[in-house]
Amino acid sequence: MTTAAPDKAPDRISGMFDAIAPRYDLLNRVLSAGIDRRWRARAIRSLQLTGRETLLDVCTGTADVALQAVSAARVIGVDFAGAMLSIGWRKTIAAGQAGRVTLLRGDATRLPVTDNSVDAATVAFGIRNVQRPEIACAEMARALRTGGRLAILEFGVPRIWGVSTLYLWYFKHLLPAVGRMVSGHSAAYSYLPASVGAFPPPAEFMAILERAGFSEVRADPLTFGIVYLYTGVRR
Numbered sequence: 001m002t003t004a005a006p007d008k009a010p011d012r013i014s015g016m017f018d019a020i021a022p023r024y025d026l027l028n029r030v031l032s033a034g035i036d037r038r039w040r041a042r043a044i045r046s047l048q049l050t051g052r053e054t055l056l057d058v059c060t061g062t063a064d065v066a067l068q069a070v071s072a073a074r075v076i077g078v079d080f081a082g083a084m085l086s087i088g089w090r091k092t093i094a095a096g097q098a099g100r101v102t103l104l105r106g107d108a109t110r111l112p113v114t115d116n117s118v119d120a121a122t123v124a125f126g127i128r129n130v131q132r133p134e135i136a137c138a139e140m141a142r143a144l145r146t147g148g149r150l151a152i153l154e155f156g157v158p159r160i161w162g163v164s165t166l167y168l169w170y171f172k173h174l175l176p177a178v179g180r181m182v183s184g185h186s187a188a189y190s191y192l193p194a195s196v197g198a199f200p201p202p203a204e205f206m207a208i209l210e211r212a213g214f215s216e217v218r219a220d221p222l223t224f225g226i227v228y229l230y231t232g233v234r235r
């Protein structure tokens with residue numbers, strides 16, 4: 001999938017997520033047929049949490065990772081889109097988890113946490129939106145204690161013939177059309193395939209993670225490579 005690099009100016013991206021926030025969760029469930037919860041669960045499992053750790057969830061959005069992880073860790077979620085965070089906070093209160101989850105407004109490239117202050121970090125479907133992903137990765141390395149685990153979920157492009165043809169048709173045509181119809185926002189769901197097409201391939205993103213300060217870096221394809229789970233350990 002080759003696409004021109006989309007405009008990732010922070011104001012544009014946060015404005016786009018603020019606009020689709022009310023329909024974001026519904027669209028996620030529908031467009032991924034519910035598999036998104038399993039992808040997040042797999043990422044959380046890879047962190048090997050015991051319940052005593054602090055997890056930093058970057059690009060937390062409506063707090064789905066935070067709420068799925070909350071029985072295994074105290075969670076700090078960071079996002080720059082206020083409307084996404086408001087929904088996340090409502091969900092946190094409804095789940096009775098206000099004591100275990102903190103949501104902060106902030107940018108992934110200037111995380112509002114101190115050095116070596118968290119045991120684990122996650123980003124689910126957020127890193128491809130960040131204008132300078134290498135800076136966000138270095139920021140997570142700064143926030144993590146030595147030995148702390150990182151898990152990043154991001155869309156990929158399936159390599160299996162047949163699967164990839166079908167998926168690209170779904171991703172480039174059906175998904176933007178359904179997204180437009182349900183969210184009423186025309187740019188956001190065209191931006192999704194464009195941003196995935198412009199994201200570095202797995203080997204290149206693994207190199208970014210290594211340069212940012214992670215070892216044992218892996219990229220595991222999930223669901224035929226529709227999604228990749230990137231993991232690493234803070235050196």
Ligand SMILES: C[S@@+](CC[C@H](N)C(=O)[O-])C[C@H]1O[C@@H](n2cnc3c(N)ncnc32)[C@H](O)[C@@H]1O
Nearest residue numbers: 017059060061079080081084107108124126129
């Ligand atoms: C596709 S949503 C994913 C939300 C959530 N992690 C999930 O799994 O549903 C991407 C989120 O990343 C946030 N985001 C993108 N770039 C960001 C940045 N530079 N700093 C903070 N948040 C950012 C957006 O506001 C949006 O809420």
